[in-house]
Amino acid sequence: MAEPEVLVVTRLMDSVMQALEKSYTLHHLYKADDKEALLRETASGIRGIATDGHAGASAALMDALPNLEIVACYGVGVDSIDLHHAAAHDILVTNTPDVLNDEVANLAIGLLLAISRGIVAGDRYVREGRWLDGNMALTHGIRGKTVGILGLGRIGKEITRKLSVFGCEIVYHGRREQSAQPYRYYPDLRTMAGDCDHLIAICPATDETRNIVNREVLDALGPAGTLVNVARGSVVDEPALIAALSEGRLGAAALDVFANEPHVPAALLDMHNVILQPHVASATTETRQAMGDLVVENLALHFAGEPVATPVTP
Numbered sequence: 001m002a003e004p005e006v007l008v009v010t011r012l013m014d015s016v017m018q019a020l021e022k023s024y025t026l027h028h029l030y031k032a033d034d035k036e037a038l039l040r041e042t043a044s045g046i047r048g049i050a051t052d053g054h055a056g057a058s059a060a061l062m063d064a065l066p067n068l069e070i071v072a073c074y075g076v077g078v079d080s081i082d083l084h085h086a087a088a089h090d091i092l093v094t095n096t097p098d099v100l101n102d103e104v105a106n107l108a109i110g111l112l113l114a115i116s117r118g119i120v121a122g123d124r125y126v127r128e129g130r131w132l133d134g135n136m137a138l139t140h141g142i143r144g145k146t147v148g149i150l151g152l153g154r155i156g157k158e159i160t161r162k163l164s165v166f167g168c169e170i171v172y173h174g175r176r177e178q179s180a181q182p183y184r185y186y187p188d189l190r191t192m193a194g195d196c197d198h199l200i201a202i203c204p205a206t207d208e209t210r211n212i213v214n215r216e217v218l219d220a221l222g223p224a225g226t227l228v229n230v231a232r233g234s235v236v237d238e239p240a241l242i243a244a245l246s247e248g249r250l251g252a253a254a255l256d257v258f259a260n261e262p263h264v265p266a267a268l269l270d271m272h273n274v275i276l277q278p279h280v281a282s283a284t285t286e287t288r289q290a291m292g293d294l295v296v297e298n299l300a301l302h303f304a305g306e307p308v309a310t311p312v313t314p
């Protein structure tokens, strides 16, 4: 039987591309100068899409592929995939949960420590020769500080497990209380922010979470407070964040994600109370390999007529 045809929307890591090449006829959308022409020529044969959390899969792309059966996402966040459209057309969607919890949690805590202890500022201090003129200002530890988790899901729980060794008080906000969790639940995010020293955002990007970290939440966090965002840029009202940081109403921010990636607002680039990362929370070779393995596994299971390992439902 002919190999299934799979549309690769964006380039994935080499080892994943090689694994896909072994089992499928691949059509590389990201390489095509004329993407519409590629789709016209190949559309009817394509049964699967391999994509990531940035490129996703729009309703228009799915509509262009009349025999599409599955969209396999290299990433856990599926906000760039039109899940309702996929469900309405019986197109399966898969993602890569759990395998990235460890590293995303590590980066979240790394950012929290880096911003509290001034690690990036300290590096600049040495490089710019300012140490020669005297010691850097004291920073802050995180022991005894209250850390609010916005989105106590798979990654949020991993963050709390790791944070517990740092002696932080942990609280959380989500749509519902999780009675099995030992942490204090806040049904209202602004109230939680008012009781927190640090807020870590790790919820999905949805219509409900758009700008959920707004001016009121940032003001409640306050001039000594820190925001760490490893969720999605859309979760934070970016202009309100910039205003709060520049007016001293918020202490600091450490951001892995932005509203219009890879474009980062110029105002943030000049702020010394901000650490910026290029959306890399899961970006270790090991974790990206595990994510890629899951993409390959989901496609293989589907084309073998088996249930996929990690389906996503709207």
Ligand code: NAP
Pocket: 076, 077, 078, 097, 098, 100, 104, 150, 151, 152, 153, 154, 155, 156, 173, 174, 175, 176, 177, 202, 203, 204, 205, 206, 208, 209, 230, 231, 232, 256, 257, 279, 280, 281, 282
């Ligand atoms: P998950 O297991 O589904 O957890 C999501 C959590 O968010 C749940 O606890 C959920 O709790 C909460 N949540 C959902 N809607 C909410 C709302 N309207 N208000 C408040 N809380 C809400 O997902 P995960 O695997 O931990 O991943 C979470 C997100 O992290 C992903 O969707 C992705 O966007 C982001 N992420 C980013 C990176 C990166 O590279 N920076 C890497 C991986 C993941 P309730 O159901 O109780 O509300």
Ligand code: 8YV
Pocket: 052, 053, 054, 074, 075, 076, 077, 078, 100, 279, 280, 281, 282
């Ligand atoms: C990836 C992510 O950077 O899993 C997610 O939701 O944001 C990251 O792991 C993204 O999916 C692109 O591969």
